[in-house]
Amino acid sequence: MxxxxxxxxxxxxxxxxxxxxxxxxxxxxxxxxxxxxxxxxxxxxxxxxxxxxxxxxxxxxxxxxxxxxxxxxxxxxxxxxxxxxxxxxxxxxxxxxxxxxxxxxxxxxxxxxxxxxxxxxxxxxxxxxxxxxxxxxxxxxxxxxxxxxxxxxxxxxxxxxxxxxxxxxxxxxxxxxxxxxxxxxxxxxxxxxxxxxxxxxxxxxxxxxxxxxxxxxxxxxxxxxxxxxxxxxxxxxxxxxxxxxxxxxxxxxKAQMTVRNEQMVKLRDRLIRELPARIDHVIVTGHAQNRLPGHASFCVEFVEGESMLMLLSSKGIAVTSGSACTSRSLLASHVLLAMGLPHEIAQGSLLFGLGINNTADDVDYVLEVLPPIVERLRQMSPLYSKFMKQGKGG
Amino acid sequence: MPIYSQKVMEHFMNPRNVGEIENADGIGEEGNPVCGDMMTFYIKVKNGRLEDVKYKTFGCGAAIAVSSMVSEMAKGKTLKEALKITPKLVADELEGLPKNKFHCSNLGAQALQKAIEDYQKKQAGGKV
CATH class of the missing domain: 3.40.640.10 (Type I PLP-dependent aspartate aminotransferase-like (Major domain))
Structure with a gap:
């Protein structure tokens, strides 16, 4: 795999x-x-x-x-x-x-x-x-x-x-x-x-x-x-x-910084651009441009971070999350809460940390694998069915 | 060592009985998104037995595996038998849950119980 x-x-x-x-x-x-x-x-x-x-x-x-x-x-x-x-x-x-x-x-x-x-x-x-x-x-x-x-x-x-x-x-x-x-x-x-x-x-x-x-x-x-x-x-x-x-x-x-970051920024920007384009109700967390070169972070609404993380892991992808379930303390990320995100959205936190070994293929793989994972979890999410019913019912 | 047992992983990867039941006889909800896990159980009752059990779950791997296991344990049981399903029994069937997840994610038995109580309340209401 x-x-x-x-x-x-x-x-x-x-x-x-x-x-x-x-x-x-x-x-x-x-x-x-x-x-x-x-x-x-x-x-x-x-x-x-x-x-x-x-x-x-x-x-x-x-x-x-x-x-x-x-x-x-x-x-x-x-x-x-x-x-x-x-x-x-x-x-x-x-x-x-x-x-x-x-x-x-x-x-x-x-x-x-x-x-x-x-x-x-x-x-x-x-x-x-x-x-x-x-x-x-x-x-x-x-x-x-x-x-x-x-x-x-x-x-x-x-x-x-x-x-x-x-x-x-x-x-x-x-x-x-x-x-x-x-x-x-x-x-x-x-x-x-x-x-x-x-x-x-x-x-x-x-x-x-x-x-x-x-x-x-x-x-x-x-x-x-x-x-x-x-x-x-x-x-x-x-x-x-x-x-x-x-x-x-x-x-x-120090010697390789410029070269390393050139590649990472490209991959980061592709993730930040493409994930919200391919999955509905995804929020980019943090500053859009003024951020770490390899850093792309999101909150995916109506699903919980750990279950996304584990399904990604079953596809060979390692990421992290600031959700309550992922933390040993079982508290949602104090960072996301301090930024004013409500608990249920913070629970859908997903964090990609790109490194010097990552390639465009890796990002393509994430973009291919994540949307069906989110879809699958949303199909079993009571929050999503409530949202859909309310949304459709007006 | 992975944090979850093989049984938890198996249920998380292939959860049984996911979904909602239209015109369910009883519905029970437990948990909230603040603590991270939330489950809604739906039951269909026939001749005092749980003919069908379905659920929707928002939460971690443990929460999803717990829901799946509870639905499997409960299906076909009489209401009396189903009410005897405890979080401890669910965890045992799953070959254990991480200590810190035992309380927050192990809400399936309570959600099922609420669904049964909802059914019983409706029955009692119907008779009056």
């Missing part, structure tokens, strides 16, 4: 070049980079090479990169660590309603510790209005965390405009760039942010490794206490193979 992986928003495959770069650090170069003998030398050098590669990807200085275990850790570290380091100045932070749970739940944890936070809403395409961020900022605001792009709806946020607002107010502006770094051009100076999270498995690197970029001179409280790895800001023996893989993926991402 044809196999089509369209879930690159969940994770990307590891590039063979990246895996090859990692392998020696799972074999002969097993040493601890903190050790002063010969065994520590190669791993230590490899980490510094990776630091340069990651820094170069985002236009930063290598000493500003802190390696972590994931995008989630980077976000936790940024939100909690930056807020704690500045708590004498103030105890208020600002986040958007569609942040990843690693940001939202960090804000909630801070609240339990005596901090407070304000959630900035988004409009119906998932955009944060910078003016609303301005209004949310108070005298005691120390941290603003707004993501660069949302992985569920793909919308790119006006980070530069928000940075212009936080600038000069003694606020640290963090952006979760897990969905964008390594995928689209990300330059910390151009964005004007103070901290930025990224993760290796989102751009053909390994899982279990991420980084937090922190502008020189920005104070942060470590989440992990221990040794003096990562300049004393993130203790624990380094994940050397992972870090090496992240570095290699960053290097390749």
């Amino acid at each position: 044809k196999k089509v992986y369209l879930d690159n928003n969940s994770t990307t495959p590891l590039l063979p070049e990246v895996r090859d770069a990692m392998l020696p650090y799972l074999a002969e170069y097993f040493g601890n980079p903190s050790c002063l003998h010969e065994w520590g030398d190669a791993p230590r050098e490899a980490i510094e090479t990776a630091r340069n590669q990651v820094a170069s990807l985002i236009g930063a200085g290598p000493e500003e990169i802190i390696f972590t275990s994931s995008g989630t850790e980077s976000n936790n570290f940024a939100v909690k660590g930056l807020a704690m380091a500045q708590q004498k100045k103030g105890k208020h932070i600002v986040v958007s309603a569609i942040e990843h749970f690693s940001v939202l739940n960090s804000a909630k944890t801070l609240e339990k510790m005596g901090f407070s936070y304000t959630t900035v809403p988004v409009d119906k395409v998932g955009l944060v209005d910078p003016e609303k961020v301005r209004k949310a900022i108070r005298e005691d605001t120390t941290v603003v965390s707004i993501m660069h792009a949302n992985g569920e709806v793909g919308t790119l946020q006006p980070i530069k405009e928000i940075a212009a607002i936080t600038k000069g107010k003694g606020i640290v502006f963090h952006t979760d760039a897990v969905a964008t770094a390594g995928t689209i051009p990300v330059n910390v100076k151009e964005l004007g942010v103070d901290a930025l999270s990224l993760a290796g498995n989102m751009f053909y690197g390994p899982k279990g490794v991420g980084a937090l970029w922190l502008k020189r001179g920005t104070r942060i409280m470590p989440l992990l206490d221990g040794g003096v790895q990562e300049g004393g800001r993130r203790a624990g023996t380094e994940n050397v193979p992972g870090i090496v893989g992240l570095g290699k993926a960053a290097e390749l991402g």
Whole structure:
């Protein structure tokens, strides 16, 4: 059976070049980079090479990169660590309603510790209005965390405009760039942010490794206490193979970005154009153009996401959904609800994450396979029969 | 390991008895789209037995498999027997359901029960 992986928003495959770069650090170069003998030398050098590669990807200085275990850790570290380091100045932070749970739940944890936070809403395409961020900022605001792009709806946020607002107010502006770094051009100076999270498995690197970029001179409280790895800001023996893989993926991402995206944007636009043309009552979620290059997301009315996902899977196609049934928490996507979509429509969420391995054939296959799946599920949907009866009855 | 048993997958891929019954003797609805799953059961009763059982379901794989299994279990049974079908029995027949789906998706038995109650109410109303 044809196999089509369209879930690159969940994770990307590891590039063979990246895996090859990692392998020696799972074999002969097993040493601890903190050790002063010969065994520590190669791993230590490899980490510094990776630091340069990651820094170069985002236009930063290598000493500003802190390696972590994931995008989630980077976000936790940024939100909690930056807020704690500045708590004498103030105890208020600002986040958007569609942040990843690693940001939202960090804000909630801070609240339990005596901090407070304000959630900035988004409009119906998932955009944060910078003016609303301005209004949310108070005298005691120390941290603003707004993501660069949302992985569920793909919308790119006006980070530069928000940075212009936080600038000069003694606020640290963090952006979760897990969905964008390594995928689209990300330059910390151009964005004007103070901290930025990224993760290796989102751009053909390994899982279990991420980084937090922190502008020189920005104070942060470590989440992990221990040794003096990562300049004393993130203790624990380094994940050397992972870090090496992240570095290699960053290097390749930077070099190949334009070529990769040219193809992906074409495929994305074809999906966004053709799916609603071939299936009635399909809503494109997120911004039509201002979105991630490989990202096409929809809500299919009158059917539920998980059943679509499973029927697609039976045809060899991997996608994801923000429906309640798909999530382990059994709650519909907070992102879609924040965009004002009613529950029953959010339940029909379907998300395609195109990657560098996808071809026009893959998109054609989806366009061929999905309409009968939707038709089949609608034929058994009580919501659809109600709609048809009401529609026909006037 | 896949999240669903082979039996769940089999019923999800080939659901039995899907549809509506025109002039059904009883109709029962359970669930709502907010929680993600919604089922409507239709029954036809003859001589105290469920001559036909059909349903429409909006929901996940588990919800569809549950509806299909309930319709199979109930068909041909007396009303009294059919009322003994519990969510636990349905889950057992399906060789288990994921823990987090047991409550939200396992609504078939309740929807069927409501359809039977609807029928009984109509019968009682008819006699008065």
